[in-house]
Amino acid sequence: MTESKTLTGSALLFEVLKEHGVQHVFGYPGGAIMPIYDALYDSDIQHFLCRHEQGAAFSAVGYARAAGKVGVCFATSGPGATNLITGLADALADSIPIVAITGQVPTSAMGSDAFQEIDIFGLSLACTKHSFQVTDINELEKVLYQAFEIALEGRHGPVLVDIPKDIQLAAVTQRLDKLSHLKNKVKLPLADISKALDLLTHAKQPILYVGGGVGMASAIDEVRDFAKKTGMPSVSTLKGLGAINPDNDNYLGMLGMHGTKAANIAVQESDLLVVVGARFDDRVTGKLDEFAPHAKVIHFDIDTAEINKRRTADAAILGDLKGNLPLLTMPLAIKKWQQKVQQMKTDFAWRYDHPGDNIYAPALLKTLSDLMPSNTCVTTDVGQHQMWTAQHMSFDDPSNFLTSGGMGTMGFGLPAAIGAQISRPHDTVIVVSGDGSIMMNIQELATIKRYQIPVKIVLIDNEKLGMVRQWQDLFFDGRLSETDLSDNPDFVMLSRAFDIKSQKITKKSEVKAAIEEMLDHDGPYFLQVKIDASENVWPLVPPNTANDKMMEGV
């Protein structure tokens, strides 16, 4: 037993948060969480008042992803709790460690349809890795410890702890031994190492397929070492960007629906896929039956359920990537294959020559990437700007590119950037957003104003829900249904209302100076970039199509 003293449940919560190294939390108060906010008053943990609980959840996600820590958010019962759900679902889809604390009506009122009562515990089942409802004060400490452990154990994920108001107020004296009361689920490692070695030595055209799990496993060094020593050409998923050094000659960029032509063709021609921390997502594979049709598969993952889920593995290596990947790291005789993919990389390199005076978003993002300081963290929203950012900006670490991958949540970028900036106060943080997405959590400009968070916002404005418009043009006979946003507010005026310096640019000739001004500015900055509404993201693999049958323009 550790030293015991009498605490309320709320005070105990802050003790446990401190014991887990939590310095910052994001949230919004309300009736059923008032005892926790009262205890916050005496705590040295810094709370950031977001202007919507969804903003708090995404800030916690951005914080966790940028810093490699657990993100913590608070919300009250009922609508406060339900507003967290999209953020939790996003964290589940992208395997982000979050601990969400919700207030609940008192236990005596639970189940009576009380004011602001909702069964958030029930609602959380499908959008969290695990969830708890604490109905006994003596369980609270153990549950809170378990919440942090579960969030970080194995494949990371969000955990919700619902605490009724009377439990927050109840007195507790017992303190548990911090290290002895948790049990781990022991899983036997599944490791076809000898089979994998055999596949590797016989492969003539192997590809290293890198996913978001690499960053999560802190295995970037091991993956880069593997790529370097084997000389294996590599491709990345959206969430894996940054894991492979973009300067690696054999790195072909992102694969999948908006992947590079070189990456997609190389994967289709490969005879072996070495899959590290990736899951054959449908946006990656295109038509699954025709994905890498000649390739055997070596699949490394921490999650048993991902093995054989969408593609059968010829060798499965379950467990810690950091420890397992070096077992297969060895030189390979694949010079001809390397030469072939390097030629494809040259032949299909991005081009930034673009006619006219209008700003070409890919070129702007390439300029931004070239000018931004090292270790800049970029967040995006979801849509065309997201894919252009993934294609045309370079990242040297997955924690420097935060985007909503699995869930594809519009509204992610701005609050995630706030969380990232708070976790990394000395690094530049840039949001690249679209004029559809930015409006989904625009209220977070108030959070930026309140705390003077120096986030740089680059708004790619085409007055459209651009990606949906693109699909309507390409696949729905140009019937543009509900994708016009030409009546959006004046963004420059709007950001000025939040004391954020702002500028609008419309011509190519203005790009470099505007980016430099934004990056040189000490505080937050809002750069509105007008682009042509008809620009599309290319290449595009149409739905239910093999990845080598991509469209490259119309």
Added chain:
Amino acid sequence: MNKYQLVIMADDKQVVLERILQVTRYRGFLINAMNAEVNTGNNIATITMTVSSDRPISLLIDQINKLIDIKGVKVDDREAKLATSLAKSALKPGN
């Protein structure tokens, strides 16, 4: 559709059945029968469940196994074979 009988051991938590039901539905399996009992001595619940689906049963087993409260899941082959054979014989002409 293939039929399988699963035997699931879980911590005796009030929510554990909801979690299993949610995962089973979401992953594309129909529940044909279910029984749950608790050993009050060790607070372990034993849940037997007959499910059917065209999807491989490993998909469901892996997902149930990921639930934090689950101690273990196994397929009871004998029961499943019996259930499938009974189902097939019921479909034969003349039956």
